[in-house]
Amino acid sequence: xxxxxxxxxxxxxxxxxxxxxxxxxxxxxxxxxxxxxxxxxxxxxxxxxxxxxxxxxxxxxxxxxxxxxxxxxxxxxxxxxxxxxxxxxxxxxxxxxxxxxxxxxxxxxxxxxxxxxxxxxxxxxxxxxxxxxxxxxxxxxxxxxxxxxxxxxxxxxxxxxxxxxxxxxxxxxxxxxxxxxxxxxxxxxxxxxxxxxxxxxxxxxxxxxxxxxxxxxxxxxxxxxxxxxxxxxxxxxxxxxxxxxxxxxxxxxxxxxxxxxxxxxxxxxxxxxxxxxxxxxxxxxxxxxxxxxxxxxxxxxxxxxxxxxxxxxxxxxxx
Amino acid sequence: xxxxxxxxxxxxxxxxxxxxxxxxxxxxxxxxxxxxxxxxxxxxxxxxxxxxxxxxxxxxxxxxxxxxxxxxxxxxxxxxxxxxxxxxxxxxxxxxxxxxxxxxxxxxxxxxxxxxxxxxxxxxxxxxxxxxxxxxxxxxxxxx
Numbered sequence: 001x002x003x004x005x006x007x008x009x010x011x012x013x014x015x016x017x018x019x020x021x022x023x024x025x026x027x028x029x030x031x032x033x034x035x036x037x038x039x040x041x042x043x044x045x046x047x048x049x050x051x052x053x054x055x056x057x058x059x060x061x062x063x064x065x066x067x068x069x070x071x072x073x074x075x076x077x078x079x080x081x082x083x084x085x086x087x088x089x090x091x092x093x094x095x096x097x098x099x100x101x102x103x104x105x106x107x108x109x110x111x112x113x114x115x116x117x118x119x120x121x122x123x124x125x126x127x128x129x130x131x132x133x134x135x136x137x138x139x140x141x142x143x144x145x146x147x148x149x150x151x152x153x154x155x156x157x158x159x160x161x162x163x164x165x166x167x168x169x170x171x172x173x174x175x176x177x178x179x180x181x182x183x184x185x186x187x188x189x190x191x192x193x194x195x196x197x198x199x200x201x202x203x204x205x206x207x208x209x210x211x212x213x214x215x216x217x218x219x220x221x222x223x224x225x226x227x228x229x230x231x232x233x234x235x236x237x238x239x240x241x242x243x244x245x246x247x248x249x250x251x252x253x254x255x256x257x258x259x260x261x262x263x264x265x266x267x268x269x270x271x272x273x274x275x276x277x278x279x280x281x282x283x284x285x286x287x288x289x290x291x292x293x294x295x296x297x298x299x300x301x302x303x304x305x306x307x308x309x310x311x312x313x314x315x316x317x318x319x
Numbered sequence: 320x321x322x323x324x325x326x327x328x329x330x331x332x333x334x335x336x337x338x339x340x341x342x343x344x345x346x347x348x349x350x351x352x353x354x355x356x357x358x359x360x361x362x363x364x365x366x367x368x369x370x371x372x373x374x375x376x377x378x379x380x381x382x383x384x385x386x387x388x389x390x391x392x393x394x395x396x397x398x399x400x401x402x403x404x405x406x407x408x409x410x411x412x413x414x415x416x417x418x419x420x421x422x423x424x425x426x427x428x429x430x431x432x433x434x435x436x437x438x439x440x441x442x443x444x445x446x447x448x449x450x451x452x453x454x455x456x457x458x459x460x461x462x463x
Contacts, residue, residue, distance in 0.1 A: 043426035138419035140390050141440070142399030142407065147336050182322040183329065191329045195320070226333045233328055237320055259400065 002174045002207035008110045010168040010315075011119075011160045013274045014058040016051050018154035019128060022254035024263070026275035030155075031058075037129055037154070045079060048127035048156075052084035055158035056123050063160055066090055067118035070109055072101030073125045073266060074152075075134065080125055099126075099193075099222050101266045102157065103290030103311040107173045109161045110313075117163050125156035126265030135186065135297065148188035150224050150264035153253060157270035168278070172208060172314040176200030178294070180307045186295050190227020190250075190261060192306035193291040197223060198235040200310040201289060205239070208314075212241055216283040221269040221291035221310070222250030224262035249273070266290075278317065286315045341403045348405025356382065356409070379410055386414030391422065416440045 017030045018037065027033065032054070039047040052071065060066050069088065071081035072095040085092040097104045105122035113120060129139050131152040137143045161170070179196040197220055205212065212218075223231055228248040236242050249272035253263035269290055277283060289312045299306070320328075356378050364374040389395040395415050399406050406412055420439045424432035438445065 133423050137440070138416075138423040140393060140396060140415070140422055141419035142390075142396040142412070142415050144341070144403055144407075145400065148333055181325045183325070188329075188333065191333065195325065229332045230328060233332065234320065234325075 002172060002204060003107075003111060003114075004172050005110050005114045005170050007163055007165070008113045008170045009162055009164060009166040010106075010170065011162045011164060011166045012059065012062070013157060013159040013270070014055045015157045015271055015275055016055050016155050017271065018051055018156075021128075022151070022256040022258045024153065024253055024271075025255055026253075026271045029275035029279045030271065037127070044127055044129045044133070045075060046083070048073065048075065048125050048130055049080035049083035051127070051154075051156035052080055052123055052125040052158070053087055055125075055156045056084060056088065056121055059121055059158050059160050060088060060090075063119060065119055066121055066160075068093065068109070068112070068120045069123060070095060070105040070120060071123040072096050072105060074098065074127075074131055080127075080130075081123070084123070084125075097290075097309050097311070098292030098294055099264060099266045099268065100290030100292035100309055100311050102270050103221075103288060103313055106159070106161065106170065106313055107175060107311055110170050110173060113161060113163060119160055119162045121158055121160050123156065123158040124266040124270065126152050126154060126267040128152045128154045128265075131265065135295075145259055146187045147259075148185075148190060148224070148226055148261050149259075150189060150222060150250060150262050151254070151258065151260040152265040153263040153268045153271065154265075155267045155271055157267055157274065159270065159274070167317060167319045169316040169318070170313055171316050172204075174200055174204040174207060174312045176203065176310040176312065178307045178309050180305050182305055184300075184303055184305050186293075186300045186306065188226070189222075189264065189293040189295075189306070189308075190224040191230055192293045192295070193221075193223055193308045193310065194227045194231040194234055196308045196310040197221075197227075197231050197289055197291045198238060200312050201235060201287070202239050204287070204312045204314070212243060212245065215245065215285050215287045215314070217277065217285075218243065218246040218287045218289065219269070219273055219277060220246060220248045220250075220289045222262065222264035223248045223291060224250045224260075224264070226261055247277075249276075252276075266292075278319070281319050284317055286317055288313050288315060344402065345404040345408075348402035349408055350405070352382075352405060352409045352411065382410045383414040386411035387418040390415045390418040395419075413441060413444065416444075 109120040250262035
């Protein structure tokens with residue numbers, strides 16, 4: 001499903017990076033860096049909610065009139081979003097589509113704003129240790145990493161979406177469908193997410209009657225090194241054209257050499273977009289595709305093929 | 320695209336881990352741990368007044384202590400990324416599994432956190448260790 005929006009803008013953002021491990025590309029531009037996995041809290045789960053609270057609080061103090069918070073994260077029952085929003089006494093929507101949560105939030109916010117004037121905060125967070133504990137093994141457990149494993153980025157990003165004119169205009173969005181292949185390996189999320197990413201990109205281009213060259217940049221979520229290659233090949237098979245203007249935020253997130261195939265997590269895409277792509281001032285028309293692998297520990301144990309979802313939003317950046 | 324075709328596409332692009340290399344590294348690192356264990360147990364057997372089986376037991380406990388300590392200090396997973404499975408198969412791996420589960424759930428309390436989760440990963444090792452111990456013990460008793 002593709003929607004068009006008239007005057008919906010991303011007015012401001014506040015980003016927080018919680019780990020400098022492997023030297024992320026966003027370090028020079030990120031609003032705040034806290035190298036602390038605990039933030040004085042009892043557990044890492046509560047620390048993640050603190051990250052999100054900091055980013056929402058900044059935007060709330062700056063813009064005062066906030067009508068709604070839409071937030072999502074990777075924890076069970078989106079605990080950290082709920083805890084963070086509980087501090088503000090504002091209407092809240094909690095969403096979950098794994099690493100595509102931020103884009104899903106923006107799509108919901110844009111659809112609401114398109115019809116009535118309001119300010120909506122879209123927020124997301126991820127925490128390396130929480131994801132390790134939740135989806136993989138205990139943090140200190142010495143599991144041998146595969147080459148396809150991704151390393152969850154720690155941090156939080158909140159953005160305020162309004163009717164008021166600003167540099168970043170949201171002009172269209174496409175909601176993707178859930179794809180499922182035979183792929184069952186939860187270590188390799190890139191291969192699970194690549195088909196849904198290619199399908200939503202294909203659907204967006206088809207629905208809007210645009211060619212790939214219409215966009216200066218297609219920024220995908222967290223496919224990683226191998227997932228990006230698979231996505232390009234898959235897209236070529238279903239669409240017939242090859243992709244050249246695509247960057248994967250997970251793939252470029254870490255500058256230092258490491259054992260992983262890239263970064264992942266819901267905070268990865270917004271961090272790269274706001275703090276690496278926008279400051280470059282090089283791209284005018286950008287398509288953001290959030291990719292989410294919707295597996296859980298139960299689905300992995302049941303050996304269900306991994307379902308995955310992607311959503312896309314078209315942006316016009318003017319700076 | 321059909322699922323089988325997609326599987327083929329993944330296989331083409333994703334670079335497989337070097338399993339043979341990992342096995343060779345594990346063989347030597349595991350052997351090294353065994354050698355160290357043998358030296359320690361021989362040392363205990365010769366210098367302290369113990370039986371041979373007691374000295375093995377003490378060595379076992381020393382390894383569990385070292386494994387837990389390194390896990391607690393956060394070094395174990397770093398050493399393991401170099402040594403591969405050579406560290407998991409001996410008792411150090413067992414200690415690492417239990418300690419890491421306990422550390423993860425410490426914040427959830429002693430009963431519902433540590434108490435219920437410490438055997439989360441090791442439970443299957445213990446259960447099937449006992450089951451196969453019984454089966455093979457039975458076979459041994461029947462044959463000998």
